[in-house]
Amino acid sequence: MVEFGAPMGSRKNASSRKLSEIFEETRRPRQLTEQFFEDDLLKPAGTSFDPLFDFKNDSVFLAASRVALRLGEDNKNDAPLIAAFKSAGLSPQNPLHWRALLSMFAEVHFAKTKTKTQRWGPEGLFKLFIDYITIKSENPGATETKIAEKLQKDKRFREKYQRYNDAAFRKLIRQAKSPKTNVLLRHLEMMDALLQLIRDDYEQRSIEWTPKLEAFTRGIVERFFDSLAAEGQT
Numbered sequence: 481m482v483e484f485g486a487p488m489g490s491r492k493n494a495s496s497r498k499l500s501e502i503f504e505e506t507r508r509p510r511q512l513t514e515q516f517f518e519d520d521l522l523k524p525a526g527t528s529f530d531p532l533f534d535f536k537n538d539s540v541f542l543a544a545s546r547v548a549l550r551l552g553e554d555n556k557n558d559a560p561l562i563a564a565f566k567s568a569g570l571s572p573q574n575p576l577h578w579r580a581l582l583s584m585f586a587e588v589h590f591a592k593t594k595t596k597t598q599r600w601g602p603e604g605l606f607k608l609f610i611d612y613i614t615i616k617s618e619n620p621g622a623t624e625t626k627i628a629e630k631l632q633k634d635k636r637f638r639e640k641y642q643r644y645n646d647a648a649f650r651k652l653i654r655q656a657k658s659p660k661t662n663v664l665l666r667h668l669e670m671m672d673a674l675l676q677l678i679r680d681d682y683e684q685r686s687i688e689w690t691p692k693l694e695a696f697t698r699g700i701v702e703r704f705f706d707s708l709a710a711e712g713q714t
Contacts (some may be wrong), residue, residue, distance in 0.1 A: 495589070549578055600652065605665040606711055608656040611637050628653055674701055 551558040551565075551572045562572065568584065570577035600608075615630050615637075616622065622630070628650050632641045641649060654659040663680045664673055678697055679689045686692075 521691060529540070543576065549575060600655065602663040604654045605662040606673065607664065608652060611640075612653055612656060624650065670700070672701070
């Protein structure tokens with residue numbers, strides 16, 4: 481399911497404009513048709529449009545559905561609908577597929593977009609921390625706000641960070657700088673980032689990280705990377 485809230489792209493805008501034009505083109509003739517039935521045919525007969533087409537009545541609904549949902553391969557007006565069903569892998573003979581197709585259409589054109597919050601893992605936060613330190617070292621005395629601004633504008637980093645608004649990005653920086661949220665800052669005496677992750681995982685499970693356990697784990701990690709390097713040379 482799509483997540484909802486960002487501005488529509490140009491292609492979607494063009495489709496939405498075309499859809500609005502079609503809605504407007506068909507709205508007036510439909511209103512005139514209903515008015516014709518009401519004023520010229522039904523009122524003189526002492527009835528009205530709604531009772532005549534009482535779609536709450538299952539028999540009326542079924543009969544109308546069989547007519548409305550029938551598509552003709554030779555009917556040029558039906559061609560776009562037939563193409564849509566084929567593209568979606570659905571069948572116009574199945575009423576449930578009509579509902580599915582209409583739901584897809586409505587979701588694309590009318591659903592409100594939600595911005596999905598990105599989950600930042602240890603690696604992402606640590607890279608942001610390194611980027612932050614890079615900008616800070618190049619701009620001694622710069623405020624946090626200025627550093628955040630430079631990170632979002634600097635061509636080295638803007639592709640990663642420019643989509644965030646100011647408040648959200650400053651919050652990310654605070655998370656990247658805090659050992660509480662950035663796992664890789666919790667054990668700075670260990671230079672190997674992978675070992676830091678492993679240590680944190682052990683400690684989260686209340687397993688004591690001893691020098692013996694560290695040496696054992698380091699040996700496994702080194703052998704793993706040695707085997708990767710050997711495979712790359714073959």
